[in-house]
Amino acid sequence: MPIIANSAAESVAGIGDNSTVLIGGFGNAGQPMELIDALLDGGATGLTVVNNNAGQGDAGLALLIKERRVRRIICSFPRQPDSWHFDAAYRAGEIELELVPQGNLAERIRAAGAGIGGFFTPTGFGTMLAEGKETRVIDGRGHVYETPIHADFALIKALTADRAGNLIYRKTARNFGPIMAAAAKASIVQVSNIVDTGGLDPEIVVTPGIYVNTIVRIPAAAPEREEARP
Amino acid sequence: MNTQAADVAHSATRLGREELAALVASDIKAGSFVNLGIGQPTLVSNYLRPEQAVTLHTENGMLGMGPEAHGDDIDQDLINAGKIPVTELPGASYFHHADSFAMMRGGHLDVCVLGAFQVSAGGDLANWHTGAPDAIPAVGGAMDLATGAKEVYVMMSLFAKDGSAKLVQACSYPVTGVGCVTRIYTNEAVFLLGADGVQVRETFGTTLAELQDRVPVPLTAALG
Structure with missing residues (x-):
């Protein structure tokens, strides 16, 4: 059964320097902001972070990069209009970037959780991003060998957990959550709600509790449009 | 190859962005599963008719995507x-990222529509990197989309600002995918790419002969 932590700080306390951390989210959807803030406060550094992006604006992963806690990032799309903290770190040579096509990134994470030693994919064949990689022609089509991405920790956000660690997500905030939960040695999940065991219909569970180590309840913020009203 | 005598459908004026989007939309077969790339291809969704029953895929984990949300409909999780x-x-349905790209890579999407810097006569696509040494590279799902969909349609202007054709013999920009583009929709013509080389389906405000003078790849009239 997973640990139910009392705070975000407690949930990430075990993450030490030089850890590899999978961080869920696509842009801000599904990004576990409070867990990342707690990781920042905890002081861990020299991290390898895996995320689709490289932080946006002045929140979450962007702040972790701003404070130079991330030594290396593996992602598909670092350059965005508001990725100024990544841009500055990259141009200063203070962060290492491994750029991976988004589907290869997802499948490499999935492969790690599924115990696959790598796979051949047509995506990227014949491009700069396949340079130096093993290739094979399968059924007349060029393929590139890609390796699994294992990690020490995953930080993800889901909508609801039960006390057995089963998770459901919300809309496109699901994105990398389920595969990251499976790929990490320890998965730490922030949820809006925790219900008793049996409180989730087994037919709709997306991530089974076997993949979940720590849960922390972070109540959802009020919708922005509510705050915006005078 | 007799481009002079070719009979290619044509209209009197070059197409604007909206007209081009409408043309692409009208060419998508009813019942298709489609991914529209970021930028100009997104305009296509405005011209899909309900009776076409096209299902839109977005690679961050959804089928059955509807129009852009406004006002109280905005939900940061969607x-x-x-x-x-x-x-x-x-x-609509939601799924995780590995499923979303398996769906794409596995050949289940009928069409994706992408923008491009260049397309080669052999269907190589360049749309992710200008090759500038100081550029911060970002690829996203571009390579997966180029490789995975059954048909890859490109929407682009036919000529760059310096007047050079973006339909080329070999891409000078870093490629996104090899031999993947099946059609190119431009403001001046629609090109079909395949085993028979580059065929011109229709022209807008120009002729096949004029195009052949300005585009550095052999062009023929599409049959039928």
């Missing part, structure tokens, strides 16, 4: 690949 808030249509 965004498209361009991170724009969108809506869901009846019959």
Whole structure:
């Protein structure tokens, strides 16, 4: 059964320097902001972070990069209009970037959780991003060998957990959550709600509790449009 | 090859962005599963008719994506690949990222529509990197889309600002995918790419002969 932590700080306390951390989210959807803030406060550094992006604006992963806690990032799309903290770190040579096509990134994470030693994919064949990689022609089509991405920790956000660690997500905030939960040695999940065991219909569970180590309840913020009203 | 005598459908004026989007939309077969790339291809969704029953895929984990959300419909957990808030249509489904790209790579999407810097006569696509040494590279799902869909349609202007053709013998920009583009929709013509080389289906405000003078790849009239 997973640990139910009392705070975000407690949930990430075990993450030490030089850890590899999978961080869920696509842009801000599904990004576990409070867990990342707690990781920042905890002081861990020299991290390898895996995320689709490289932080946006002045929140979450962007702040972790701003404070130079991330030594290396593996992602598909670092350059965005508001990725100024990544841009500055990259141009200063203070962060290492491994750029991976988004589907290869997802499948490499999935492969790690599924115990696959790598796979051949047509995506990227014949491009700069396949340079130096093993290739094979399968059924007349060029393929590139890609390796699994294992990690020490995953930080993800889901909508609801039960006390057995089963998770459901919300809309496109699901994105990398389920595969990251499976790929990490320890998965730490922030949820809006925790219900008793049996409180989730087994037919709709997306991530089974076997993949979940720590849960922390972070109540959802009020919708922005509510705050915006005078 | 007799381009002079070729009979290619044509209209008197070059197409604007909206007209081009409408043309692409009208060419998508009813019942198709389609992914529209970020930028100009997104305009295509405005011209899909309900009776076409096209299902839109967004690679961040959704089928059945509806139009952009406004006002009270904005939900930060419901965004498209361009991170724009969108809506869901009846019959929509959500899935994780590995499933979303398996769906694409596995050949289940009928069409994807992408922008391009260049396309080669052999269907190589360049749309992710200018090759500038100081550029911060970002690829996203571009390579997966180029490789995975059954048909890859490109929407682009035929000529760059310096007047050079973007339909080329070999791409000078770093490629996104090899031999993947099947059609190119431009403001001056529609090109079909395949085993028979580059065929011109129709022209807009120009002729096949004029195009052949300005485009450095052999062009023929599409049959039928």
